[in-house]
Amino acid sequence: MNKRNYDFFKKQIMTNEISKGMIIENLMDDYVGTDGYEKIDLFNLETVRKLSVHYKEILKLIGEDTEREGLLKTPERVSKAMQYFTHGYDLIPEEILASAMFKEDYKQMVLVKNIEIYSLCEHHMVPFFGKAHVAYIPNGYIVGLSKIPRIVDAFARRLQVQERLTTQIKDCIQNTLKPLGVAVVIEAQHMCMSMRGIQKQNSVTTTSDFTGAFLKEATRAEFIHLIGQNLH
Ligand code: ZN
Numbered sequence: 001m002n003k004r005n006y007d008f009f010k011k012q013i014m015t016n017e018i019s020k021g022m023i024i025e026n027l028m029d030d031y032v033g034t035d036g037y038e039k040i041d042l043f044n045l046e047t048v049r050k051l052s053v054h055y056k057e058i059l060k061l062i063g064e065d066t067e068r069e070g071l072l073k074t075p076e077r078v079s080k081a082m083q084y085f086t087h088g089y090d091l092i093p094e095e096i097l098a099s100a101m102f103k104e105d106y107k108q109m110v111l112v113k114n115i116e117i118y119s120l121c122e123h124h125m126v127p128f129f130g131k132a133h134v135a136y137i138p139n140g141y142i143v144g145l146s147k148i149p150r151i152v153d154a155f156a157r158r159l160q161v162q163e164r165l166t167t168q169i170k171d172c173i174q175n176t177l178k179p180l181g182v183a184v185v186i187e188a189q190h191m192c193m194s195m196r197g198i199q200k201q202n203s204v205t206t207t208s209d210f211t212g213a214f215l216k217e218a219t220r221a222e223f224i225h226l227i228g229q230n231l232h
Contacts, residue, residue, distance in 0.1 A: 043083040051079035085120055088157030096151050097176040100144030107180070111135040112148040113227050121192050122159035130188030130204065133227040136173055137180040137213050162188055166207040174211050181212030183223045
């Protein structure tokens, strides 16, 4: 937590009716990046207020007593959580990548695997989660390795379908870094499949997308081999 973030939250504590306890809870819970790219306003208090009204109604509609102790602050908590789950809308993944591009002659595959993903399916707004494996072959430029998970997260923290998430990550890297090729594989479990409907609790969905050199059989085979142990 840097000073700017602290001052921001402090100001919110002074000027808003949202309880101090909740703000402090949030200060402790939320990850705030150190490289200047994580947005500091992980939740907007005005939005929290508006959302809370609706979540309270939802609680009533499902048959709950919104006045019982355990639920008093639930609408507020859910509102903040929902904003965190969707904070990717505030991020510009292309800018995150462009902020850390370095000229380099390396022309072999760069692979970042087992990137954790937490997203929400846009059809049911319940989580899907799993791992992403991302590779590219540089064409004059490499990117700071931490930026790959950052852009995966920027796209995942929105309402998504796994297929589009896969393609957006690929397109972002291809269009910004302009490498010789990009490969993205995502394997994820969808709670909307496990908890409802067909209740297939251990099924894993795998999606993939490739450009350039990865369209060639041999390059793709090398990539698949490298991530192989993680594929189900
Ligand atoms: Zn779903």
